[in-house]
């Protein structure tokens with residue numbers, strides 16, 4: 586029986602879990618914990634890499650108090666890597682270097698590989714990432730933006746989306762390679778991808794384009810962005826970029842990025858909250874409609890996943906999109922299990938790790 590430590594750093598917490606099993610399809614979750622990163626820590630250390638020691642100590646504390654002295658591999662959520670094929674990658678020096686310097690963008694998930702290596706070394710076992718945010722399966726046409734020096738980039742919730750695709754396909758009696766899906770991961774960030782026979786051939790870049798999300802602006806009217814950039818409101822490009830991904834969307838309109846809180850306000854009759862939430866559903870639906878054209882209308886199912894697809898949001902999206910294909914809801918995210926499966930495929934089934 587092998588054991589796997591899984592580490593998934595998000596912007597406000599580090600999720601950890603311990604899985605056990607003899608193969609990748611029968612894994613038991615022995616324990617899991619979400620270790621919050623306090624608001625004042627996020628404010629003091631706005632670069633997630635500055636939070637590394639605090640997060641490492643918090644994980645070490647849990648492992649010590651639970652007397653966990655041995656694991657067979659450590660898997661971390663892969664962050665904003667260079668464009669890569671999907672798969673499991675050994676944590677290498679080059680990977681650590683790219684992520685620690687946020688070379689392909691800043692996000693807390695960049696800590697995943699760094700923490701996986703640190704705990705892999707403590708236990709003397711391999712460390713890996715799987716299906717990182719930088720997975721790029723774009724068709725050539727999807728790379729054009731309209732300005733040659735600004736190609737479109739794939740930044741996507743690949744780990745959860747690929748796992749959900751396998752689950753949707755299983756429910757439909759096949760494997761992901763048998764179907765065309767549009768999968769919308771609706772969480773703090775939003776990725777809407779047309780998945781053709783298992784490949785994510787386009788996506789709104791979850792940090793820069795598409796619908797607004799709980800924290801992100803999504804696509805903005807271009808001239809307004811140029812005016813804002815030169816308005817003096819922001820002292821650097823990095824500061825403005827951080828605002829667009831951390832303080833946009835629901836947060837900017839309603840002062841909270843929490844979908845549950847918005848639902849409560851709507852239930853209490855808050856008209857403003859309802860209008861903003863409906864607008865988010867409208868933008869998500871338009872993105873799903875656009876991605877249907879990437880699949881030339883041949884869509885077997887639209888799948889909604891992540892923390893947000895609950896009524897009324899999921900009903901509003903279903904009402905607008907069910908003409909495209911049946912809308913399936915696979916709520917929540919499977920990132921921890923998907924990482925444990927990747928670790929088990931390597932340790933128990935001998936799947937080699939790719940080189941970054």
Ligand SMILES: Nc1ncnc2c1ncn2[C@@H]1O[C@H](COP(=O)(O)OP(=O)(O)O)[C@@H](O)[C@H]1O
Nearest residue numbers: 771772773774799842843844845891892893895
């Ligand atoms: N039952 C719920 N109803 C509405 N929104 C929810 C519900 N549960 C979680 N959410 C919202 O989902 C979002 C987070 O989704 P999740 O996929 O967990 O995020 P992340 O992408 O940050 O991992 C938050 O806005 C959260 O408030």
Ligand SMILES: CCCC(=O)OP(=O)(O)O
Nearest residue numbers: 718740772773774791792
């Ligand atoms: C940058 C894409 C990854 C992402 O948005 O992750 P979260 O939704 O977990 O912030």
